[in-house]
Amino acid sequence: MSVYDKVLVISKQYLGPAAEKFIQRQCKHIKTEPTMLTATHLEQLAWSSKNAAGLYMDESKAAELAQKIMSLK
């Protein structure tokens, strides 16, 4: 299972059908391709996801999502 797939599984718990598009958007923000996502990108991806997800859900849930992405490291 690639890093992207793992991140997607976690994100689906919070964003449901929007997870794929959301993560692709965050990958674009950190200037990488989803398929090229590695453990080194996780910190940046978590930070970006936290900020973006905060627009659609509770801050606490967004922080939880970021924490879970970070835990993949």
Place this chain on the structure above:
Amino acid sequence: MRPTIKNKLVGGFSGVLLLMGIVAAIGVWSVLSLRRSALETARVGDRLNAISLEIQVHNLEAQRLATRYMLEVKKMGAQKAREQYLDEADFEVHEIESLAARAALIAPSKEKQDSFQRITESANEYAQALDAAAKAAESDSSGAAATAYEGTAERLHEAAEDGEMAGREASQSSQAAIERTSKRSVPLVVGVSLLGLLLALAACIILARAILIPVEHLREVAEKVSLGDLNISVRRYSNDEIGDLADSFSRMVTAVKFFRSEAQSAEDEQAAMPEVRR
């Protein structure tokens, strides 16, 4: 075990059933113990009454036989009169002693025990006085012994009457005790039933609240979303099926917000494009 709705309902209703069972068992036990106590009281009262009457019968019979002996001893001869009357009188006195001892054992109060104890003592004295009076009658010197016999016979008679009264009182007081017991059982049974009802009611309210509050919250959230208000927060009240439903709902609202925002961005971009072309 996860506290699912099914587990909550099974646990809650099992608890209520168990509670009702315990309350019913307490109620049945209380009523049975009251009934047992009333029956025991009635049994003792009736038994004492019967014994005291029996003592009185034996007493009258003993004194009748003793009188007959005194009258017949000269005509029949000592040996025959003893066999016919005195031995029978002795038997009656012995019966009085054993009945009085038995009554003293089951008597419910000290006063009644003393009453029957006095019968035993009087019967004992009577037996001795009768023996002395019989010997005196046989040897034609009955003066003092006959007087002593009369005295003890009188005392035994009085003691037997006291015993009869004690027996009657015991029977009457047992009826009063039964009435008291039956009066006491009414508030007891009502109290235990009310307690059971209150506990069952409290358990039902707790159970209903545990299910209804999260469902009501989800209903309100769904109502807002259906009216286009996506600025809502979905709370997870419990770690059960309703909690899972809240999570699914929250995910759905988040996805709708995201897609709406995406659509808005795309629309803005499209609106900006002709201006660029121009």
